[in-house]
Amino acid sequence: MTFVAKPRVHHPRLPVNEIGLTRRDYEGSVSTLCAGCGHDSVSAAIVQATSELSIPPHRFAKVSGIGCSSKTPSYFLNKSHGFNSVHGRMPSVMTGANLANRDLHCIGVSGDGDSASIGLGQFSHIVRRRINMLYIVDNNGTYGLTKGQFSATNDKGSTSKKGVPNLYEPIDLVTMALQLGASFVARSFSGDKKQLIPLIQAGLKHKGMAFIDVISPCVAFNNHSGSTKSYEYIRENSGSAMAADYVANAQEITADYEPGTKEDVNMPDGSVLRLSKLDASYDPHDRVGALSYVMRQQEKGDVVTGLLYVDPEASDCHEIMNTCATPLNALNEAELCPGSDALAAINQSMR
C-alpha cells in the first residue's frame, strides 16, 4: 500500500509500441497490496507483455475472483473491460464474457485459494471447455488476505511464519491442468520477468485455454526460511525445462541453432513461439511425459518452470461449439431473430 500516487510523468525516451502507446498506458491504479508482493510483479509483467503486443487496451477483458491475486486486475490495463467476480467463480464469468464476445483478449487472474480450494471445480471445467483465455494463478501457498493460513497449494512440511508445519498434501494445478487436457501449460516465478513476459504473450496468442501457474511469494506471510514458496527457496530450487521466447513477427527469425534443441511453434496469428530445450530429453508436446517429468522433479523438491506443454493445433470452445465468426454481442436483431420461416425450417429439420 502506498499513499504517494504514481506520477503520470514518464521517462522521456520511453518506447512507444506499434499503436503509439507507451507501457504506462497499459498500467492500472497504484497497487494496494503489501510492498514487495510478488503479485505486483505479475501485474508489471502483464503490463509489459500486453504493451509489447500492441493490442489496444480496450480489447482486453480481465476477470478475477476473490483474494489478493484477484485484486490485481485493478493494477493493470485500466482502460480495459473488467469484472471482479465471486470467490472461485472467475471461470464462469470469463466463460460468459468470451462466449459473448470472442474477439476480446481474455485474462483471468486467480489465486491458489480461489482456484485450488473454493474454485477447484470451476478450474477443472474451464480447462475442459477450452475457453480461449489466459488463466494466471498467482500462487503464494498462503491465505495472505486472512493473515497467513496454509492454502491448498502449500507443500506438506512447509511451515507457517511461526514454524508450524503443514500436514496436508498440496494440490498441484499444473499436473491437474495437464490431466484435464489443457493445451498450454506453464509455470513461472514472479521474480523472473524474463521468463514470465514471453509466456504471457504466448498464452494470450494461444488458441484455447493457456494456463500459467506463477509462484508469487507473499512477503508478509510466506517468505520465511521454512517456506517452499519464498523468493529464496524458488531461486534455489527451481529449474526451467523449456525456455520460451515470443517473436511477434516470424520474419525476424534467423535459424542458427543446434537441431533438436530449439523449435519454432507457429501461433494462429502468424507469430512464433520459440522454444529452447534446457533439458534435451524433454518433449513439450508429450502430455504424459510432461506430467511424469514434473512429478519426478516435484518428488526431489525441485520446482519445474517454463513452458511445460503446448499443443499448437488445439481447438477452442468456439470451434468445438461451431459458433459463428461474428461475436455474439455484435449480432443484430435480424440475425438473432431470423423470423418464423427460419424457425419453421429448423423445426422441419428435426421432424
Added chain:
Amino acid sequence: MPMQPTNIFDPNYFHKVVDCQWACPAHTPVPEYIRLIAQERYTEAYMLNWDSNVFPGVLGRTCDRPCEPACRRVRTEEKPVAICRLKRVAADNKGDLKDFLPAVPTQKNGKRIACLGAGPASLAVARDLLPLGYEVDMFDKDPEGGGMMRSQIPAFRLPIEVLQEEVDLIVNMGVNTHYGHEVTSMKEMLDRDYDAYFVGTGAPRGRDLDIPGRAEVDDHISIGIDWLSSVAFGHTSKIEGNVIVMGGGNTAMDCCRTSLRMGADSVKVVVRSAFEVMKASDWEKEDAMEEGIPIINNRPPKEFVHENGKLKGILFECVEPVKGDDGRIKYVPTGEEDVFIEADHVLMAIGQENHCPWIERDIGIEFDKWDCPILEEDTLQSTNPKVFFGGDSAFGPENIIWASAHAHKAAISIHLFCSGQDLKTARPPEGVNLISTKMGVHEWAYDAQHDGSERFLVPQADKRKTLSDVKLEVELGFDRDLGSQEAQRCLNCDVQTVFADKLCIECDACVDICPMDCISFTDNAEEADLRGMLQAPAENVEQDLYVSAQLGTGRVMVKDEDVCLHCGLCAERCPTNAWDMQRSVVHVPQLGSYAELDLIASAR
C-alpha cells in the same frame, strides 16, 4: 571491467545529483531553501541563501542562474523550477534578520585586510572574514558600495533599496569603508602593510570598436558600462534620437532597455552573430523584445557613416552562420547589399576586459598575456603571496554568483595565510551528511508527491508605467501564493535514494513502481555496456549510475540518476527498507559559515 559499487560517501556523488546546487558556483543548497519557502519560513530561506551566495535579494533578480538549465525538471518535463525568482520570494518576505546574523567579535584578532573595490567579491570576502575578528578596510572609487551591482545593473531590474540593504548588511558588520578613494598605485597600498590584500575591482574596461569613422564620431558614441554607470549615478538623464546598441550580451540588453526609458526615439540592438549564440541570457533577450526592441542578427559593422563628424548611422555587412568542417560556426557573406541603419547615438556593449593599470608590474604580481593576474586556481593567491584576487578581476568577466564563490575561496586562503597554515593542504574538507527522512509508515519529512504543474510566470508591472520610469522595477516577483505553488515544483533532488544491498530480496517492487524506469537489476558490466542494459537506456552520460554491491542472485542494482523524480515510491514499495530516502547535506567549505543547514532550519 564491471562497474565498482558506488561510494555514496564521496561528497561529490550525491552533490552531483542535486543538479542545481552542483551547477551553482557557490553551491547554494537550493532544494533546502525552496522547502523553507514552501513552509513560509522566508527568513530562514533567506539566511540559507545569504550564507552561501551573500546577495539573495540582488541575485533573486539578476543572477545568471546556471542552476536553472541544470534543473532536473528540464529533463523530466521541460521548464526548470524558477529557482532564481524563488530566491527573490525569500528576500521579499524575510523578517528580522538580527537573530540570524553571525556575531562579530569586538576584540579583533589583530590582522588587517585591505579589500580593493567594493563590489560583490570584496563585500563577500569582508563578510566571511569579519566574524573571525579580522579588520577589513575597503576602498572604492565610487561614492557608494556595491560595485557593478550598482553601476551596471539598471534600477528597473534591481531597485536601489534592495541593493543598499544587502550592502549595508555587510558594511554594518564593521567594514571600514573608504568610498570615493580611487586606488592609483598598488605599490602604495602594499606600503600600508596590511596582512593581506584582496583585489575585487572587476573587469572595468568596456571594449571599443575600431572601424572607419570611429574617431570622427566620438561625441556620439558611449561605452555601454560607462554609460550605464553614469545613468546609475545620475550624471546622465536622457538620450535622444535613434540609438543603436552594439553587442549581444546582458549589458547590451540593459543598455537598450535603459535607452528606451531615457527618451530615445528608437532603439535597435545589432549583433554580429546569430540570435542563438548571443551571450545574453534567454530571459533578458525576451524582456528586451517584449518591450518592442528589435534584435538584428548576423550584421557585423563596417563603417560609421557621418557628415563632418555628425553621426548619420552605421553600415553593416550581411552574413550568415555556416557550420564548418571542424564543427565551428563561421560567418560568410550572403552577397546581399550592405545595410545602413540610421543612428544618432551608439552604445558599445561588445564585451569587457580586465584592466589594472594601477598595479605596477614590478611588485611581484605577474600578469598573463590577456592582462589577467596569474593565480593559483585552488587558492586565488597571486604571485605576490599577500595578494589575492576574486570576481571578474581574477579570470575575466563572469557574474555576481561567481564573485561570491571566489570570495569564499579567497577568504579561506586569506585566513590560512594570516594564520601561517598551508593554503592547499589545510583547507577545510568537503563532506556529506545523510539523514533519513522516514517519519513512519508512508510518512516522509519532505513533500514526496510529484507536482505536475507547469512553470508559473512572474507577474510584471504595467508596461505603460515601466517604460517611462527608469527606476520602476519591471518584475513584481511572485507573491507568497505563487511562490509556494512554484516551490512545489521542486523535485527535492537532495533527498536521495539510498540503497542497502544487504537488505534487498530482489522482489522487483521498486523496478515495477518507478515512474521513470530509473531502477534495474541486471548483470554487472562495463559502464558503457551497462548503460544500454537497463530498464530504460541511460543515454545521458553526464549523469552517474548508482551501482550496488553484488546481490544474492549475482546481479547488481543499477540506478540511473538522470531523471529520478525523488518521489520516494521505491522506498514506499520496498518491503525490507533496502531503499530509504535520505536528505543529503553537502558541506561546502566556507569560512565564517555558522550555517550548518540544520542550524538555520531549526532556528527558533
